[in-house]
Amino acid sequence: MKPSRFPCTLTPENYDTACDLAGSALLRRIPAASTILQITEGGAWKAFSTGVYLAADFENIIRYTGSAIRDGSVGDRVQEHVLSGRAAQWTRLMVVPLAADTEENLVRRIEGRIGAVLRPIDTKRLPHFGRPR
Template identity: 90%
Template sequence: MKRFACTLTPENYDTACDLAGSALLRRIPAASTILQITEGGAWDAFPTGIYIAADFENVIRYTGSAIRDGSIGDRVQEHVLSGRAARWTRLMAVPLAADTEEDLVRRIEGRIGAVLRPIDTKRLPTFGGPRRPAQRRASR
């Protein structure tokens, strides 16, 4: 059974930002490439947020989150180094306030993923009530 695929459109990006609610830091309506993020530091100012990755056909492949001392770009770099980002050509970030609790970041990731339905994300965080607190991870 083939899943319906969402594309990375300005409307879907706006929806993702809306789902972040009051935790949203600001909107960045322009998509970035892997090189702009990992080499150019396009997202270096954002330690906390959700990222959305699309392929060359603009199909949303993956949504993920980052909560770290470094940046969302550091998390994307981990995907690149592991080979999981091979099909990603365009990425968009939903930056969140740096002090957003990890549990809320995960719930926002779950909400965004539930709406955008990324085809390569195997499991999304729940977007219900709070779970046990977790430690903030340092970037590698």
């Protein structure tokens, strides 16, 4: 039997770690968490077309990390999760906004790096986070 690992929580320190893992692609730090309604109805993330998002539950445990590269916004991707029912346990979300011109393979590698460090409990698989070949 594998030993259980402690889940990570969505803390300012873990958010800073996620931003650090984005490297030079980081647009800026947004250290405030948002709710689903603030994102989907209030447009809290409408200025960001590219980024990695972190979702936590009512106990502040990081449940999911994902990424988006959109003509619209990262919030549009969160809305897709809401409509599919995947976001039912998400209560707080944070975004690591990336420069809009960040290449897709780099966005996915950043998502993989962040997920490998923060270990979201509901993410089934993460993108490969190594250097391109």
